[in-house]
């Protein structure tokens with residue numbers, strides 16, 4: 123257990139920590155990739171709570187995208203109906219995974235619209251928005267114009283092969299992105315805008331070295347299908363979707379609607395995103411904020427993508443993995459554990475149900491679950507009574523290492539540390555053989571069984587504490603079982619899957 127003094131010191135620091143997930147498009151129901159990002163962000167939040175920080179976790183729905191308009195047309199409903207329906211699915215997924223979103227900010231809300239117009243006006247006032255006729259190739263999937271040299275040999279974008287780009291020519295508003303190139307380069311280079319991991323930081327610096335071009339930040343109502351945030355003082359244009367989508371991070375904490383709340387939480391301490399949208403978060407977003415003379419986020423954590431059973435997830439392949447299926451079948455903590463321990467936080471990975479079941483049986487049923495029920499059973503058989511003691515409180519040996527790993531978002535390595543501890547306690551029990559002591563007359567005991575069980579119970583309480591950010595439900599169950607005076611065995615935490 124943590125000793126009381128150091129825990130008080132931790133409590134006293136009371137920093138605020140504001141984390142965001144990326145804001146998903148809601149043109150379809152969430153897939154298992156969304157679950158990964160939500161879970162990662164939730165671990166970070168819970169970890170900061172354990173440090174005594176005041177935390178805020180925001181997610182939301184990018185509802186102003188053309189993809190939503192197209193999806194609604196396909197389903198024969200209005201765009202508003204589509205985003206209402208699908209946004210709920212993302213919130214529901216988070217709940218099922220025990221993820222505590224404090225704010226879920228929707229792009230179609232009135233306050234978000236006016237907040238984004240405010241951001242636009244600030245950039246405009248500083249002379250960074252101008253009008254120009256533009257001809258370019260647009261990928262609706264990415265919501266992005268591409269240069270010819272950024273496309274594959276067939277002239278398609280790399281994220282959406284097989285989908286021809288639209289050639290668009292119209293008068294739009296442009297943002298002077300080029301003006302901020304040097305400033306952003308310096309900020310990233312000096313880690314004032316810190317990018318995790320390092321190789322992603324280098325990727326962005328490489329992108330910046332190539333030079334930045336000004337970007338179109340609006341489109342005609344016609345092309346926008348009359349959907350999205352209206353450009354201030356120009357009823358003929360809607361904002362480019364990324365301009366408003368990024369601002370969800372601000373509008374959700376009251377930018378232009380609740381100054382007190384905004385002052386308290388902004389800037390974000392961490393944006394959690396996938397590798398495909400790094401340019402928007404590490405280049406466009408800081409540029410918009412610099413232009414508007416607003417504080418910049420402090421850090422961006424970039425995770426990879428994963429395939430499902432070795433193949434890219436796609437609707438046409440029919441292999442889009444629905445995280446709710448896995449929650450139903452194996453429980454929220456099992457999916458959380460799999461995503462956090464088996465998918466690298468930084469590199470691309472592969473998701474497979476077969477592997478999930480393997481890991482469930484080896485690590486959760488055999489490793490953690492077995493230790494917990496073994497010790498509980500021993501306590502029960504030995505009539506062990508826990509004495510509330512103040513002397514056995516000491517800082518956990520691995521805690522510093524655990525904390526360092528979590529501060530660098532190395533979730534899988536932090537979990538490894540916990541599982542090493544589980545193995546150590548298992549070994550300790552195997553060596554001390556308390557079940558044999560149960561048969562020995564009390565006078566002949568080389569070591570009282572109580573002290574062995576006390577140690578094991580103490581270790582399990584520590585394990586429960588370390589597990590909390592990762593497996594909150596399991597951690598709670600273990601704590602409830604092991605903080606009682608009389609420890610009883612219960613149903614297995616993770617029944618073996620045949």
Ligand SMILES: [Zn+2]
Pocket residue numbers: 261262263264265279280281282
């Ligand atoms: Zn694309």
